[in-house]
Amino acid sequence: MDYQDGTRCVHAGLPEPVPGEPFLPGPVLAAPYHLDPIEGPRPGVPGYGRPDNRTWQRLEAAIGELEGGDCLVFASGMAAITAVLHLFVRRGPRLVMPSDGYFSARPLAALLTDDVVYVPTAGPAPDYAGAAGVLLETPANPGLDVCDIAVLSARARAAGALSAVDNTTPTPLGQRPLELGADISVASGTKALTGHSDLLLGYVCTRDPDLHAELRNWRNLTGGVPGPFEAWLAHRSMGTLDLRLSRQTHNAAAVAELLAHHPAVRSVRWPGRPVDPSYELATRQMRRIPGVVTFTLEDKAAVDRFFTASALVRAATSFGGLHTTADRRAQWGDDTPEGLVRFSCGVESPDDLLTDLAQALDAAR
Known part of the structure; x- marks a missing residue:
């Protein structure tokens, strides 16, 4: 079957x-x-x-x-x-x-x-x-x-x-x-x-x-x-992969929209957004969009303020886990802007995650 x-x-x-x-x-x-x-x-x-x-x-x-x-x-x-x-x-x-x-x-x-x-x-x-x-x-x-x-x-x-x-x-x-x-x-x-x-x-x-x-x-x-x-x-x-990915993708869609409309954010990438450059190919090729969102704040200091203000987002270089994590990629010598953040959505309740993210972005400004 x-x-x-x-x-x-x-x-x-x-x-x-x-x-x-x-x-x-x-x-x-x-x-x-x-x-x-x-x-x-x-x-x-x-x-x-x-x-x-x-x-x-x-x-x-x-x-x-x-x-x-x-x-x-x-x-x-x-x-x-x-x-x-x-x-x-x-x-x-x-x-x-x-x-x-x-x-x-x-x-x-x-x-x-x-x-x-x-x-x-x-x-x-x-x-x-x-x-x-x-x-x-x-x-x-x-x-x-x-x-x-x-x-x-x-x-x-x-x-x-x-x-x-x-x-x-x-x-x-x-x-x-x-x-x-x-x-x-x-x-x-x-x-x-x-x-x-x-x-x-x-x-x-x-x-x-x-x-x-x-x-x-x-x-x-x-x-x-x-x-x-x-x-x-x-x-x-x-055994829980389907359940975890479903929540992470749901959270990522909401997070990407919040990021796209927040004045502290300079750019957002998530292939599931219709305005994303990869959207057409991603939705044709992929069976579901993952729960990872990338966005850019002004600089390292803004990212520091973001992490300090957040109660739910943990700083970690791995991704895809139950807990929402984020990582400033430039700290590893990666060729990215100083304020670029890879944000991995966990399985927290969406309303809680969005509320925490919004106030942390406010602090980042």
């Missing part, structure tokens, strides 16, 4: 029900496993804790079901991105990367190759001739520009390049890159996917068995595996 998102989230990756057993079995913590004393290791049977763990396998099944591909989980989003970029440079030195995407991915790429072409997410896209891999991030973090995954993935394939999409901000309920033609979907599960701000996680999904095998071998050799308890927490948290 073709279930809707909420049902899929609740049941994804769970074993068949057995009387007397929990819905989600507890984490398998042991690193060594008993081997068959005669036959030794056997395919499909855990033999050692670095390449195999039943808890990861359940989580991978759950994420893979939502993304529409075969999943591998990693210790963090950066571990997952590292695996993908390494996969690219094994095929050739040239990478095409977003100039306005997640800032840590750019120095990582520079460590792997001297031939990196940086392109704004909004384009125009370059000629992909000679590229081994194209990494897209849409919506881009933190500017929230959007690019056309189907068009750019097809262009990459025609040029002989692999394509990957950083799907961290929208999650697989907001966007399914593999269905749009991308070879790989990669994300940090630390953020909205798990949504409780209590773990680190990354993952890679693909429909290509050869790419999956190569990425799995990389993970096995480098050891970038998640802890079983973190994997169990992630799987537990995914």
Whole structure:
């Protein structure tokens, strides 16, 4: 049966029900496993804790079901991105990367190759001739520009390049890159996917068995595996993903409108606003708009006053959790205006959040 998102989230990756057993079995913590004393290791049977763990396998099944591909989980989003970029440079030195995407991915790429072409997410896209891999991030973090995954993935394939999409901000309920033609979907599960701000996680999904095998071998050799308890927490948290995203998107729509009409705010970006430059493409390509809004105040001092005055908005560099957080991106050396704020809507009651936001913006003036 073709279930809707909420049902899929609740049941994804769970074993068949057995009387007397929990819905989600507890984490398998042991690193060594008993081997068959005669036959030794056997395919499909855990033999050692670095390449195999039943808890990861359940989580991978759950994420893979939502993304529409075969999943591998990693210790963090950066571990997952590292695996993908390494996969690219094994095929050739040239990478095409977003100039306005997640800032840590750019120095990582520079460590792997001297031939990196940086392109704004909004384009125009370059000629992909000679590229081994194209990494897209849409919506881009933190500017929230959007690019056309189907068009750019097809262009990459025609040029002989692999394509990957950083799907961290929208999650697989907001966007399914593999269905749009991308070879790989990669994300940090630390953020909205798990949504409780209590773990680190990354993952890679693909429909290509050869790419999956190569990425799995990389993970096995480098050891970038998640802890079983973190994997169990992630799987537990995914059951509420549809509920959390629905409230966050609802809050973001209201927050974006308030920001757009407040005199302290110089600019607002949220792809769900009809006046946003990315609105047409975002609403066509995405299944729902994420709960992240970017806005600009006058300067650092205005942002400082904003944080000091707010009772609900916490300063944090992660996003996508239950609690509303915000982050002044320039403090990390990101190439953004001093007053640019990435605002991640939590699941608080909308009226409370808007009341707090309004008085904090008043103070920022």
